[in-house]
Amino acid sequence: MDNALISSDAGDPTVDYERFRILARITHDAVWDWNPVTDQIWWSDGLFSLFGYKSKDWKPGAAEWRERIHPDDRQRVISSVDTAVRECRSSWTSEYRFRKADGTYAYIHDRGQLVVQHDRVVRMVGAMHDVTAQVTALARQQQADQLKFIIDSALTAMALYAIVRDPATGELVDMRYELINHMAERMTGRSAAELVGKTMRTAFPGIDKTGIWPRYKHLAETGETMRYHNHYTANGYDIWYEVQGVRHGDWIVLSFLDITELKNTQLKLEALNQELFRSNENLQQFAYVASHDLQEPLRKIQSFGDLLKSSGLPAEGPAADYLDRMQSAARRMSVLIRDLLAYSRITTQRDTFCPVPLDDVLQNTLTTLDMLVLESNAVIEADPLPVVQGDATQLEQLMLNLLTNALKFSKPGQAPHIQIRVTALSASELPSTVRPTKAAPRYVRIDVIDNGIGFAQKDSSLIFNVFQRLHARSQYGGTGIGLAVVDKVVRNHGGAVIATSEPEVGATFSVYLPAND
Template identity: 35%
Template structure:
């Protein structure tokens, strides 16, 4: 392959130096105040190879423009900020505008001939477009020309952000541990060495011992000589030697508290403390006084003898209560049987109601069809014999028949939903919505509606009922739109845990989580005080002249959702659209 750099000039002092050596050799320096490398000052020609071959991060700012050069080790720090290789040949201000207020005074100091060294200095800078805090340890040294004048800055640097942040976190953790130790209601004390010198003690322990903070730095036996005769000191040394935790659930101790003899009972734990290399250095003791509990237990034990004489009587009482309970259980069984009978009667009533609704609707449809047919025939055959008023009456009669037919069909659909379906299958709501949109295709085209649908889940349910649910919701969103406004409808879903279910809603079936499907429009909306009323049968918030309909659609929606074990509610404001929230068990 042809070498694209073969015609470029070579400069002996720039040979090698890794990637940055290559970039400096191929960089177009002709447009830079420095001009081409063969015209560079000798001091710059000397310092550039030095930084290129260094294994630590180094860079140079040269001349009045503070032109930037850097080596491969410093390049790795720039890559993390997305700034390599753009910083080569640019001025320091162009490279570091976000931290210029910090580094510019240091640069000025160096160009006066005075070197600078900083440890863990906070210098914020951008990384991938975000301004972040970073910490650096660095040295700025002046670079002199042949006349011994400072003409540039040589920088050695190391990023110490991780070290500083870790130290800060450690200090916070230690302060937090100290706070927990001193504020703990459990009495705690730290002993160091074989002689158990008290290094740290909290207020709870001082109260328990009846001492003040002057005990810090003294041995345990100096502070509580009354415990010399107890095995406590031996136990502390055993824990220090073996590293095994000692737990005493209950022990009686005779103390001198605030100058007065005191007998108490204590639960305590002794645990070893280790240094960073794992050596045993001390023991921490946590003590809980249980004097009150022990004395109560002793009182209970004394009184138990008194209660033994009552045991026979209690047995008789228990026997009597047991017999009563058995009788109550028999009554409960009988009540359960009655409840089952009532459920059967309710099911039978529902079946009969459905049968009645079907027969009633069929019997009503027949004369209704005749009314529509004859009114249509009258208007067609005898049109010339009716004046305008008569024809209007025939038209209103026909339309009233259509409305009555729609109402009967809606009532029949609602009556069929009284009992939940027994044929639940895995249903794709994405397919249900697609089928509904196909059914409503003409209405959608005529209205110019824009409908956005996010990915929808699959649920267990009845496809026909779920189709009724979403057809009613989408039809309402299309219908209840301001005049001359293009409907906008969005349908989205998310998973909701049972614990996050709205407290005001009561699903008809318990589930660990629910699918929440939102159907949102930008239509006329309604006053939020009617949010529960709209789901009632025949409930309408607008006149038939404003918006057609029977007032049964949302009642059907609620019945379908309840049949599927879920819940539904609506949110809206007048002229700001409405959102229907449908919860279905996942």
Template identity: 35%
Template sequence: MDAAGIGIWSLAPKSSMLFLDDTSRALTGCQLTGWFGFTELMHFIDPQDYPLLREAIDAVLLSASAKRLEYTFRTRQLTDGQYRWLRMSGQPRSVDDNALHIVVSQIDMMSGQPRSVDDSPLLGGIMQDVTAETIRMRFKRSELGRQTTFLQNALTIAELGTFEVDLETATARYSDNVAGWFRLPANVALHADTFARIHPQDRTMVEQTIAQSLASKEQCRHDVIYRINGSGTGDFLYLRSIGQVLYQDDKPAKIIGIIQNVTAETLATQQVRQAQSALEDAIELAALSTWTLAINEGTVSYSQRFMDWLGFSEATRPLDEAYNPLPEPYRQTVAAALKATWQPGSNGRYDNEHPVINRLTGQIRIIRAQAQVIYDAAGKPLRLEGIAQDITEHRQLQQELERQVNERTVRLDNLIRELRESNRNLEQFAYVAGHDLQEPLRKIKSFGDLLKDRYAFQLGDGVTFIDRMQAAAIRMSGLISDLLTYSKVTSRKETATHVSLNQVLGAVLDNLELTLQETDAVLHADPLPQVWGDRFQFGQLFQNLISNALKFRRTDIRPEIRITCREVSAAGLTLPAAMPLPASGYYCIEVSDNGIGFDEKNADRIFQMFQRLHGKNQYAGTGIGLATCQRVVANHGGIIKATGMPGKGAVFTVFLPKEESAG
């Protein structure tokens, strides 16, 4: 035994006297010989292991029946800082063990002492160095613990738990996370208590699934998903249980398996199904068809509606046959367009419009097909997923609308030509009529003058009638002149250009110089901008506005006319609905006077043709001047407004667009 490194020891229980042979002393590092107190051994055993060794020995001695001692402990640290692990094996001498009798006999011979120093049965056995074995075992346990921890962490991350059901006792053991999901108070519970926490609508399904797995060895596995009220607040958890029935003596004994929390996956799947259902409903509502072109397989699959359009009876057809419903001129272009979508550099989108012919009925439809290329993880094109819409009615309606538009465009062009011809005739008529009408009026005035010069004495009071006749002729002449002027500004001329309003105003003031002197009027004018338009028409605008201010002056104060200009934005203007699109900015030109003014309830009326607020005996005029002003401003994309107060003067505000293209 010495050669094997195995020592011998013996313990007298009552006196706690211990004997170690040479090998045992060498193993423990104890130098004491013969019998010595057991407590002395504590100086050579690790302090954490000594009381545990004592407890193990006492447990053997106090046992009602003989028990074998088997305990591994550490010695105190060696000189190299390491431990030596020793195993004490033994049992009471009274046990009928031939090997032990031999050991105890050897102890008696070596100690030279009586076989029991206190007349009590000895506890004896062997001691051996198990350091290498223990280190290997501890490493295995550590590795097993590490792997167990790793597996537990993996199960936790994957939201997996374990269960074991004992069919004989009807109890189940669960991992901590499973017990938490079921809100069980402990890891061990009655199997019925667990079932009670399954959603009532799922309970029967789970029971039937497990019953099927217990029915025979061939169907000893179950896999089922069900709901439980995991939080106790009405929020469900979805669990997946996968189990295997274990048999003992050809009878089902246990069910073991795993349970996974699949709530997130199940809810995501439900959302996908709902989205898919909504998409299918939308496709059905929009009367769309779906199709898939498998690039590598060279096949096209159609939805039922698409098959009905084409007259196909099979949902999947070879790509070559898919071109058959196309009219001959379209086959090559459609094939090229499809192939281009999965070529390198393409955005993978397909959008094409073409007719198809039902091969059974011959019905022709116009469809719009759209698709997107789907790629694999490596970026290689797999298939085209697409939709198609029957746009036959839409295209027919569009063609009908285009026909009507073209027809009306021709009619409108004819009307425009007729209108232009009518305008030219009207302008020519107005010009000729104006001149022809002026000639008789001039003769009436001239003959009136001759009558007064030659026959005034003979006519007596009749001269008054001649004066009234001549006055009427003069008014008629003025009316004809104003009408001719208005006719010239009823539409924009082709003479539009950049116009300096300062120069226009200067020319008007030259024309009105004598009137300004006779009325002793004062005129103040701000610098005016350059605008795009017709110089003649702008001249008529200022001519009429200033003439009106001089005509309707007060007699008790000196006439004063003020012309101002500022820039404004379109946001602050209220434009008539019939006006073209507004400009981004306008010039606001105001012509104000201190004349007799007017009642603002007549603000719109004064711009109407032949409308007068005063009798012809009070103020001369034809009622055309302000109508001409309004026409000029409208021709140039602007607006004109008038405000006033009786006895306080009037203000005419003109808004002209700043852009060159306005008007």
């Protein structure tokens, strides 16, 4: 020790500093003696043995000690020392990180006693105790406790196994429970004390009967990550779970997620789907009956009505009027059955969807309506239409019903003028009232705009209902199914349709369909 660093100004006759320093050499702590007036400080050999410094390289003064305090702790510690000296406290203590000679940091518990004379601190003596081991052990314990908390809080059952091999052959024969979490206890109904130390095949012999063991053995032998669903019905259990497994050396971690409720729901849905499938088959049979057996009596009514007219029945009078009404009702019934069939045949199957050019759809529709367009002197203008994913037959029904609706509800004495406009837009640009049945990044909006009689906007949510009519049948014919077909086709294609209108101003039907990416 460099004696030049030892202060000769004891200053306090109640303290035997020489005896203090002799005793300080016995302890392993870094004992110190500091004069805050002169900033001279004496260190015991413990400073150098603890932290790896050499006494000849240690500069005098407290600055050497301050510089080695961790930067994140330095100001706090120095301020606490200054406060203790300024307030003439009797003792001081602090914990901080201190840099060792090799550049690493030790955790220090430092404490000192202050000697006060004439309201001024003239001496501080104390010791730095290395508590790195305790702090590290505490930190590790805290990490272990945190990890255990995380594992035990998991909704997935987890277990750690040790691979068990036959001592004679080295063959993998079992896996031994080493650790399980709370969820594993709940799922198995067994405590950790009951399972830890036992082997899997001993605790659950059913794994051999259900064929599960070969999967675990394959994981243990190959290290290939495992994931599968299993239905375990042995040993009094009836549960579905998803298994995931990984191997690290001779350790295996398996996690089990209870999906019993999910599977039961899935099975119920499958049963409902089967029931729906049977219901659809019955509907198809009904459609066949409707298209043949129901139409046949109507055709006979119309045929016999024609025969009655040609049999000499007077062209005027009550009988002729009754006959006309009967045939008119039969025709309306025939149209209604036909439209209902068209509506029922629109399915939600998308596996047959393919790119459909809507320009072709429009041309086919105009060919179908050519006589009606010609008779009404209608003008139809259309932008170039896009290609969309869909069913061509359904999309033709969509276009046919939209154009028929625009032609039907034209103003008396005024030629229909129909415009078909196309706009591309992103999902974020969709109006808040538009809710497509399929999410897509981009959509196309097809507006069918007419100059017809229009309708009150409050009725816009009603017109897409089956059999909904806003006008008397005597004014405008039809079954009230056409726009319901439009709505169903659009929904089948993942889109949405809305209508805007004012009476005597015309109507706009806006169809939103996912863009063909």
